[in-house]
Amino acid sequence: NAGVTQTPKFQVLKTGQSMTLQCAQDMNHEYMSWYRQDPGMGLRLIHYSVGAGITDQGEVPNGYNVSRSTTEDFPLRLLSAAPSQTSVYFCASSYSRFYNSPLHFGNGTRLTVT
Amino acid sequence: ILNVEQSPQSLHVQEGDSTNFTCSFPSSNFYALHWYRWETAKSPEALFVMTLNGDEKKKGRISATLNTKEGYSYLYIKGSQPEDSATYLCAFNAGNNRKLIWGLGTSLAVNP
Numbered sequence: 386n387a388g389v390t391q392t393p394k395f396q397v398l399k400t401g402q403s404m405t406l407q408c409a410q411d412m413n414h415e416y417m418s419w420y421r422q423d424p425g426m427g428l429r430l431i432h433y434s435v436g437a438g439i440t441d442q443g444e445v446p447n448g449y450n451v452s453r454s455t456t457e458d459f460p461l462r463l464l465s466a467a468p469s470q471t472s473v474y475f476c477a478s479s480y481s482r483f484y485n486s487p488l489h490f491g492n493g494t495r496l497t498v499t
Numbered sequence: 500i501l502n503v504e505q506s507p508q509s510l511h512v513q514e515g516d517s518t519n520f521t522c523s524f525p526s527s528n529f530y531a532l533h534w535y536r537w538e539t540a541k542s543p544e545a546l547f548v549m550t551l552n553g554d555e556k557k558k559g560r561i562s563a564t565l566n567t568k569e570g571y572s573y574l575y576i577k578g579s580q581p582e583d584s585a586t587y588l589c590a591f592n593a594g595n596n597r598k599l600i601w602g603l604g605t606s607l608a609v610n611p
Contacts, residue, residue, distance in 0.1 A: 427601030487545030
């Protein structure tokens with residue numbers, strides 16, 4: 386049982402480049418989300434999805450796109466990378482879209498934009 | 500602006516000590532309070548999700564209490580072990596959704 390799998394673990398981009406962070410879960414979870422974690426700040430929600438074909442913006446969505454074509458996959462796309470997007474990114478899923486179910490996190494992707 | 504505060508920021512204890520730390524959150528529009536343990540080089544792992552005032556939850560040597568009227572939750576660790584060394588995060592849900600507001604965590608180091 387792999388849980389939540391994120392790839393890559395590390396990535397270095399140049400300003401203006403685009404890339405996709407992959408996230409897959411094998412627990413048939415309804416809810417999936419992307420967070421970023423920056424020094425001195427709590428985890429911040431970028432985008433989330435409550436089911437295949439449904440996505441919505443979180444707290445800091447600018448510069449990122451998502452799609453959810455299947456229950457299992459929830460990729461995060463950086464359209465034109467900026468140094469401000471240097472961060473650690475976590476994908477998290479939950480069996481329920483509602484507030485009372487715990488999140489399961491992937492191992493994170495450390496992204497540096499130069 | 501909704502804010503979640505955790506104290507202390509960091510804590511060093513000796514193996515065998517019991518310890519506790521606090522998560523403070525707004526006392527209005529409460530839906531849930533989550534606790535997670537985050538070990539270095541790993542991902543956050545859920546400990547508890549608490550939804551009712553007066554809730555007490557326990558998992559092994561770790562327990563948590565919840566007071567929604569005054570806006571705080573305590574996390575207790577009984578007889579700390581080196582493997583308890585981690586950052587403990589809390590997150591607050593102010594609505595019937597998944598938009599959590601996260602604290603900065605309490606970093607616990609247990610010395611053998």
